[in-house]
Amino acid sequence: MVLSKKLDMKLNRSALIVAALFAAVQAVSAADIVGKITLKGVPPVEKELPLDANCGKLHPAGKPKTRFFVSDGNGGLADTFVYIKDGLTGKTFEVPAEAKVIDQKGCEYAPYVSGLQTKQKLSVKNSDDLLHNVHATPIVAGNKESNQAQLPKSKDLVYSYDNQEILMRFKCDVHPWMFAYVGVVDHPYYSVSAKDGTFKISNVPAGEYTIEAFHRKGGKLTQKVAAGATANFTFEVKETP
Amino acid sequence: MDSSKQTNWAARFAAMTVVCVLALIGIGGLVTSKGAGMAVPDWPTTYGYNMFLFPISQWHGGIFYEHTHRLAATVIGYLTIILAVWLCFSEPRRWVKIMGLAAVFLVALQGLLGGLRVTLLKDVLGVFHAALAQVFLCWIACIAFVGSRWWKTIQANPLEFEASRSLKNSFFIATTLVFTQLILGATMRHQHAGLAVPDFPLAYGKIWPPTDPVFVDKINQSRIDVRDFKPITPFHINIHMAHRVGAFVVLATVLLAWMKARSGFSPSHPLRKLSNFWLGIVVIQAGFGMFTVWFNKPADIATIHVLAGAICLLTGVLGSLALARLTHLATIHGNPLTAATPRVTQTTAIT
Ligand SMILES: [Cu+2]
Numbered sequence A: 001m002v003l004s005k006k007l008d009m010k011l012n013r014s015a016l017i018v019a020a021l022f023a024a025v026q027a028v029s030a031a032d033i034v035g036k037i038t039l040k041g042v043p044p045v046e047k048e049l050p051l052d053a054n055c056g057k058l059h060p061a062g063k064p065k066t067r068f069f070v071s072d073g074n075g076g077l078a079d080t081f082v083y084i085k086d087g088l089t090g091k092t093f094e095v096p097a098e099a100k101v102i103d104q105k106g107c108e109y110a111p112y113v114s115g116l117q118t119k120q121k122l123s124v125k126n127s128d129d130l131l132h133n134v135h136a137t138p139i140v141a142g143n144k145e146s147n148q149a150q151l152p153k154s155k156d157l158v159y160s161y162d163n164q165e166i167l168m169r170f171k172c173d174v175h176p177w178m179f180a181y182v183g184v185v186d187h188p189y190y191s192v193s194a195k196d197g198t199f200k201i202s203n204v205p206a207g208e209y210t211i212e213a214f215h216r217k218g219g220k221l222t223q224k225v226a227a228g229a230t231a232n233f234t235f236e237v238k239e240t241p
Numbered sequence B: 001m002d003s004s005k006q007t008n009w010a011a012r013f014a015a016m017t018v019v020c021v022l023a024l025i026g027i028g029g030l031v032t033s034k035g036a037g038m039a040v041p042d043w044p045t046t047y048g049y050n051m052f053l054f055p056i057s058q059w060h061g062g063i064f065y066e067h068t069h070r071l072a073a074t075v076i077g078y079l080t081i082i083l084a085v086w087l088c089f090s091e092p093r094r095w096v097k098i099m100g101l102a103a104v105f106l107v108a109l110q111g112l113l114g115g116l117r118v119t120l121l122k123d124v125l126g127v128f129h130a131a132l133a134q135v136f137l138c139w140i141a142c143i144a145f146v147g148s149r150w151w152k153t154i155q156a157n158p159l160e161f162e163a164s165r166s167l168k169n170s171f172f173i174a175t176t177l178v179f180t181q182l183i184l185g186a187t188m189r190h191q192h193a194g195l196a197v198p199d200f201p202l203a204y205g206k207i208w209p210p211t212d213p214v215f216v217d218k219i220n221q222s223r224i225d226v227r228d229f230k231p232i233t234p235f236h237i238n239i240h241m242a243h244r245v246g247a248f249v250v251l252a253t254v255l256l257a258w259m260k261a262r263s264g265f266s267p268s269h270p271l272r273k274l275s276n277f278w279l280g281i282v283v284i285q286a287g288f289g290m291f292t293v294w295f296n297k298p299a300d301i302a303t304i305h306v307l308a309g310a311i312c313l314l315t316g317v318l319g320s321l322a323l324a325r326l327t328h329l330a331t332i333h334g335n336p337l338t339a340a341t342p343r344v345t346q347t348t349a350i351t
Helices: A002-029 B009-033 B062-090 B094-119 B123-146 B149-153 B158-189 B213-222 B234-264 B270-294 B299-332
Strands: A030-040 A081-086 A100-105 A108-110 A113-117 A122-126 A132-137 A146-150 A157-159 A165-171 A179-185 A190-192 A198-205 A208-215 A219-226 A233-236
Touching: A030 A208, A081 A113, A081 A165, A081 A179, A081 A198, A100 A113, A100 A179, A113 A190, A146 A157, A165 A208, A179 A190, A190 A198, A208 A233, A219 A233, B009 B062, B009 B123, B009 B299, B062 B094, B062 B123, B094 B123, B123 B149, B123 B158, B123 B299, B158 B234, B158 B270, B158 B299, B234 B270, B234 B299, B270 B299
Parallel strands: A030 A233, A100 A122, A113 A179
Antiparallel strands: A030 A198, A081 A190, A081 A208, A100 A108, A122 A157, A132 A146, A132 A165, A165 A179, A208 A219
């Protein structure tokens, strides 16, 4: 009995060592790309959403506003989709088994901007006690447009797309202010900037890459960066042409 | 008894249908203006319900416009069937009966187009749906018109033959241009991209706006609208500008028609009055077009613009038909230019 317990511990320890070694190798060959998205200039004032009575009731504190330039007030810019644009050619990546989720809550989509890998499942749920229609409006050939009803408490609608599209729009035509944007890329190396503008693309294999930061209103910026390095981007508020 | 003295109730029913069709075009226009065309994803059902049983409590947001449009369209469908059956029994002229039956075909096709636009997710079908709505409106109006007392009792005045023929050509050309202009407008509206050019009379501060990719990107990024329209493309800008040019062309041709009517007919002549009305409504329509731009395409103004457009077309079509009738009557009653005496007393057979 005692002997077998010792052996067990030994086995456990060796398993631990192997795991630690594996992790160390991983750490050497894969690293995060981190950075911050900054907005220069004064963005236009966000507009109040024209909620109807039913949706208005879900926001007793006041109507929410558009989310064109979401920021922490210290120059950080949220909702920027950052992804590896070049440097992964020829590589294929396993499709994550887990579905990404977008919720409809208070007649708004959450998250507003998110990412998805090609062929990965995207689940759209309805947490509201009223009906929505989920209208996916891709423009890249091969990604299929669809428009489906989603009654309250009905099951999630599941989507998946075969081709890259930065950014694909989802909308509700019952509530014409409801939009969600999804960056569809054929690899798992993407991120969406947080309110303070920071982003992190995790576990990038060693190498040199071109990454692109895409903001719906700011435009797109690219730069070359190595796995493990930092990449900062600065968008400028453009004047109305 | 002289049949021309009798009230043609079927024709009056057709006229009433015309008013209803105009209302339906207004509701349809509102659906597009509100961006609610896809608010009910299924067809002919509504969120899985039989469309007549869809609970009123659920008629909110965009569903209200789309669902009302579907119900109102059904009413027009029934009115058209009633009209066609009525004409089959009461109308002596075979071609008018056929017009009634053709109207049923048109309304069915129109309903099908509307449904396919929803289920096939094809914005372009919306353009055909909008264009066919105008054709249908004019078709029913023509049925009403050929059943009217004017149509049956009017006598061609040989002295007005030349003026009629010349005015007819002007009306034909201007009406065709109005229809082209309506199609341009519908194409623009069914892009669901909002205003492609936000200023007037200039376009992005220029006589003709640039459409290079850098400029277009810049426009799209600076657009801030709660409706978050599709991005503008050079095509959208070009079609918008074509609609502006079209407006000037239509104004000019309708003005020309008005001037011809003014020189060729007495002030009390119905065609004079119709030309006055036509010029007036076309000018008002141009005004609504400008307001649509200046106020950033609000749904109510944009919808009134659609309705006024329909009335412009309707006026042109009825005027053209009246002139075609006048010139036709003059021709079948002999060449008025060589006739020794005007045959103004001759009653016209119903042809
Ligand atoms: Cu909704």
